[in-house]
Each structure stands twice: as structure tokens, then as C-alpha cells.
Amino acid sequence: MKTPLVELPVSTCAGQFITRYSKKGLAELDFPPVGTPRCGVRTSQRDVPTEVRRWHQATVAALKNVLAGRSPGKFPPFDLSSGTTFQRKVWNTLRKIVRGQTKSYGEIARAVDKAKAVRAVGGACGANPIPIFVPCHRVLAANKKLGGFSGGLNWKRELLKREGVKF
């Protein structure tokens, strides 16, 4: 059984992101469909619980800060219950990577005591429900190559650039 999620859009100049909340916190974040960046689209939040609105406020602020190349500030609580134990371990490790810093898939693998599971780490990154906040984009291949990215390599490059990472 799965708790239905409350879905709310986040309109930024980079496009309209989609966020989804469970009863525990932010559960998913999607990149904008494609193009058509529109600023300042207003959305009805009539049926949204007060608590979720508060989280959403934090989400919007954090997202805009990141897109502006600043530190995110406050995050809403995350609900990563959808992942497996291994994935949550990986995501938890990713969150420790500070802004402007990068790690390799191998380093993440070692950090979760599965030195040889580098490819599994890649899989976990791809399964990451909350990109940007759980910084899967800060994970590069061993020789500082870009590697891949489900949401589109352009986003990975863009996010890193906005954090001041050169490569």
C-alpha cells in the first residue's frame, strides 16, 4: 500500500518543477518537462494541508537558492521510504557532499561498505526520487568524467556549474 502524494508545482525561471509530498515530507522532485520556462505561475493550494504548505515553502526557497547558485538554506523533511536499504544508505551519503564538492561513484561505494558495488551506486543515483536536494549530480566518474544522468546530462552540467564546480 502506498500513501497518495500531494503534488505541487514549483515555477522557476528554469521551468516548472514538480514536487510531491507524503505525510512524512518531501518524497519526490521532478525536473521541468521541457522548455517553456515561465516565471511566477500561481497555483491553487486550497486542499493542501498546512504542514505540507510549510514544507513546500521551504522547498521553493531552497530550490530557488540552488538555481541562483547560493546555498539552499533550509530543507523540508525528506521521505525516502520508497527506497531500499542500500539506496537509502547511498542517498544519505550523497547528502553529506557539501556544495561545490564532488565525489566519484567508487567513493560512495566505499562509504557504504560495498567497494565493488560502484554500478549499484549508479543505479541508486538514478533511482533518487529527489534530485538536486539529494545531490546525485555531485557524483562524477572516477577520472572526473561526467558519467551519466537520468534527468539529462545538461542538468547535471548546469547544476555543477551553478555550484562553481569546474571540470
Add this chain to the structure above:
DNA sequence: GTCACCTTAGAAG
């Protein structure tokens, strides 16, 4: 069961 995936170290040519 098999395959493909955001990988990587190492061995061989």
C-alpha cells in the same frame, strides 16, 4: 532466468 544501467580497476594488445 536474463538484460541493461548515472562504473571502475586491472589485464591484455
Add this chain to the structure above:
DNA sequence: CTTCTAAGGTGAC
């Protein structure tokens, strides 16, 4: 240098 291989977790088929 390039190419090939094996190894790990997980979901799709």
C-alpha cells in the same frame, strides 16, 4: 594509448 572483462544491486521483461 585502446579494448575487454568481471563484478554488485535492482527493476523490467
